[in-house]
Amino acid sequence: MVKEIPLRLGEKVMPEAPKVLLSNGNYCIPQHYLTYHHTLQSVEAIICDIEYDPRYVVFAAQDLGDIYIQVGVVGHDNYHKKSSQKPNQEKLLFGRKWRVEKELPTSEIIQSVFxxxxxxxxxEVRELFKLTLNHSTTTPFNTHIDLPLMAEFYDSKGNDNKSYDSKDNERKGYESKVNNNQECTTEHEAEISTQENINNILEKITYDHSHLSLDDVQQRPNGLWLVDIKVHQTERSTLSEMTDATLYLMLEEISLNTLSRALMQEFVRLSDLQVDKHFSYKGFHRFDPTIDIAEIADLSQQSRKHELAAHFASEFSKTNQQVDLTRIPPVKAGALAQKHKQIIEQFQLQMQ
Structure with missing residues (x-):
């Protein structure tokens, strides 16, 4: 006789849902045979089983009946003006609220926290990239930049990003002399020129109080540049993924813009990978890239590859349809509704 399978808070089994025998000899009820009605209590219980980094504190709260999660980060205010009287002490900095639907499967709530x-x-990573131009240090990749202002500014310029003063090497991106055949007469001179241009750019950049230096640069036959950059941390550096790191970039050209953007893309990738490796639920690191993808696929097949009784198949389909209906947002008359209507008509969509 199959033992009763324990459920988590907020979960309920669909009537007459089958129990599935796994290859390890245990039975389970897969999440697609459950219905959900999560509460603040059940979401808090889920968060209690999640571990990552104690500096990232996950809260759950409720506002006008809606449950949400919010991450508080223990750290320094990156825009705090330091002084000897008021040192920049660590504090809890809060990010945006993430709404949690009551009908979300437990697995999706875990992924929302992730x-x-x-x-x-x-x-935080975007604010740690600092660029010094014209004797001023900025954080051009931070998420607080005024987007409406940027849209108006670039519209007024006609979005002409090539209108820089040819004498202004900083704004022009330290374009490589290698791309100008008139300035480079030999392959050796071209190589030295490229290295100098990259080093000039890297002198303007710091990341997490770390300095960057060129390790190697090569141009492929297809014109792409392979650039290896060493990260030199200081006592103030905090990011673990940057320890003894070498960054391997591929660029279409050597310029301030392309190199900076490639660096930022790599910093974000490494940050994401750090979370992948260390985020866990009940001790299981679901997103760790060392977990065999074939084993994940096998478990997924085991939970789905079986026949459903006719009476349950009907109930299963009906329940899924009801859940899908709860996810359709209400539409009110107005400019946005008209924009959506045009898209729906364009693709000949049917609203459920």
Whole structure:
């Protein structure tokens, strides 16, 4: 006789749902045979089983009946003006609220926490990239830049990003002399020129109080540049993924813009990978890249590859349809509704 399978808070088994025998000899009820009605209590219980980094504190709260999660980051205010009287002490910095639907499967709530942590960390990572131009240090990849103002500014310029003063090497991106055949007469001179241009750019950049230096650069026959950059941490550096790190970039050209963007893309990738490796639920590191993808696929097949009784198949389909209906947002008359209507008509969509 099959033992009763324990459920988590907020979960309920569909009537007459089958129990599935796994290859390890245990029975389970897969999540697609459950219905959900999560509460603040059940979401808090889920978070209690999640571990990552104690500096990323995951909260659950409720506002006007809606449950949400929010990540608080223990750290320094990156825009705090330091002084000898008021040192920049660590504090809890809060990110955006992530709404949790009551009908979400438990697995998706765990993934929402995972994504919230990733984006909170990325927010910090983007502020740690500092660029010094015209004797001023800025954080051009931070998420607080005024987007409406940028849209108006670039519209007024006609979005002409090539209108820089040819004498202004900083704004022009330290374009490589290798791309100008008139300035480079030999392959050796071209190599030295490229290295100098990259080093000039890297002198303007710091990341997490770390300095960057060129390790190697090569141009492929297809014109792409392979650039290896060493990260030199200081006592103030905090990011573990940057310890003894070498960054391997591929660029279409050597310029301030392309190199900076490639660096930022790599910093975000490494940050995401750090979360992948260390985020766990009940001790299981679901997103760790060392977990065999074939084993994940096998478990998924075991939970789905079986016949459903006719009476349950009907109940299963009906329940899924009801859940899908709860996810359709209400539409009110207005400019946005008209925009959506045009898209629906364009693709000849049917609203359920």
């Amino acid at each position: 994504l919230a942590i990733k984006k909170s960390r990325e927010h």
